[in-house]
Every structure is written in structure tokens, then in C-alpha cells.
Amino acid sequence: MTINNSFFSSRRSVTAKKMIPNPINPEDLEIILAAGIRVPDHGALNPWKLVVIQGSRLKELDEEIVLTEFKKDNQNASQREIEIESTRLQRGGVVIAVLSKPIYHPKIPEWEMQLSSGAVCMNLLNCAQSMGYAAQWLTEWYAYNDIMLKRLGGNINQDKIAGFIYIGTKNEEPTERRRPDPNNVITYL
Numbered sequence: 001m002t003i004n005n006s007f008f009s010s011r012r013s014v015t016a017k018k019m020i021p022n023p024i025n026p027e028d029l030e031i032i033l034a035a036g037i038r039v040p041d042h043g044a045l046n047p048w049k050l051v052v053i054q055g056s057r058l059k060e061l062d063e064e065i066v067l068t069e070f071k072k073d074n075q076n077a078s079q080r081e082i083e084i085e086s087t088r089l090q091r092g093g094v095v096i097a098v099l100s101k102p103i104y105h106p107k108i109p110e111w112e113m114q115l116s117s118g119a120v121c122m123n124l125l126n127c128a129q130s131m132g133y134a135a136q137w138l139t140e141w142y143a144y145n146d147i148m149l150k151r152l153g154g155n156i157n158q159d160k161i162a163g164f165i166y167i168g169t170k171n172e173e174p175t176e177r178r179r180p181d182p183n184n185v186i187t188y189l
């Protein structure tokens with residue numbers, strides 16, 4: 001059997017900072033979202049939700065939540081910091097927020113539901129990158145902000161933001177980053 005693993009052996013993220021925030025072709029977005037929810041999920045509980053943020057919503061959320069919440073906690077912020085927080089989400093053409101929403105189950109541990117949310121993030125990332133888009137999985141500080149969690153439909157003290165998947169277009173191909181030495185992280189019993 002011939003296996004083409006060139007995508008997986010060369011896949012790289014492009015930082016949100018470096019991507020071009022062009023809107024994503026709606027058909028491509030559908031493909032990416034479909035890949036995102038096609039993940040292993042013990043008990044088929046679907047313990048996650050995806051929230052697509054694009055167009056004018058990016059700016060709205062930056063102003064309503066990211067900047068407002070940042071200012072609350074950083075009253076002496078510099079002009080440069082304010083500029084960065086004013087356009088955080090607008091670095092992407094689309095940003096997909098992945099919420100981990102575990103439910104009580106007598107046999108399936110919450111940990112497994114959280115792992116499934118990570119799989120959603122990784123599938124979104126892999127799919128977008130395989131289609132040639134620039135993409136990055138970020139949490140940054142606002143993934144841990146309760147107002148943001150609530151605005152995205154999460155329940156405080158129960159749900160978590162697994163990540164924001166930023167997708168845009170590439171300005172240039174990313175260079176390779178340091179990868180783990182397989183001998184340090186893989187053993188064969």
C-alpha cells in the first residue's frame with residue numbers, strides 16, 4: 001500500500017500575526033467545519049460546540065470583549081498594547097472558537113470529553129492547512145476569560161474554550177520549527 005504522508009510530515013502552522021485576514025471561501029469553510037466535527041467522541045456525546053466568527057463579528061468581538069476585558073485588568077496599558085488588543089481576532093479571516101462542553105455521564109470521564117475537543121481543534125487545523133490555508137491554534141489570555149466564554153455560549157465553571165482556530169491566507173511559506181527528538185518522546189515496549 002502506498003501511503004502519502006507528505007502533508008503530515010511537513011504540516012506547519014502560520015502564526016495569526018503573519019497570516020492575511022482574507023475572508024475564507026464559504027465552501028471551503030463548510031469542508032473545514034465538517035472535518036472538525038468528524039472526530040473520535042466516546043459515546044457520541046458531542047461534548048463540544050464550534051462558534052464561527054467572521055466578517056464584522058471579528059471587529060465587534062474585539063471591541064466588545066477582547067479590548068474591554070483587557071482594559072479592565074490592565075489600566076496602565078501602553079498605546080501599543082491597546083493597539084494589539086483592538087485587533088486580536090481580526091488577525092484571522094475567520095476564527096473558529098471550539099468550546100469543550102462536558103456533560104455528566106456515569107461511565108465516560110470528563111477528561112475524555114475534553115480530549116475530544118482537542119481532536120476537533122486539530123482536525124480543523126489539519127483540514128485548513130491541507131487546503132493551503134494559513135492556520136493556527138491559539139488560546140491566548142481571552143480563552144480563559146469568563147465574559148468571552150459566556151458570549152460564545154459557554155457555561156462558566158463547567159465549559160472551557162479549547163482553542164481559537166485562526167484561518168487566513170499565507171503571505172509566505174512558514175519555516176520549520178524545532179521538533180522533538182523521537183528518542184526523547186517515543187519508546188517501544
Ligand SMILES: Cc1cc2nc3c(=O)[nH]c(=O)nc-3n(C[C@H](O)[C@H](O)[C@H](O)COP(=O)(O)O)c2cc1C
Nearest residue numbers: 011012013014015136137138139140141162163177
Ligand atoms: C491548546 C493550545 C494552545 C495554544 N495557544 C497558544 C498561544 O496562546 N500562543 C502561542 O503563541 N501559541 C499557542 N499555541 C501554539 C501554536 O499553535 C503554535 O503555532 C504551534 O505550536 C505551532 O506548531 P505546528 O507548526 O506544529 O502547528 C497553542 C497550542 C495549543 C495546542
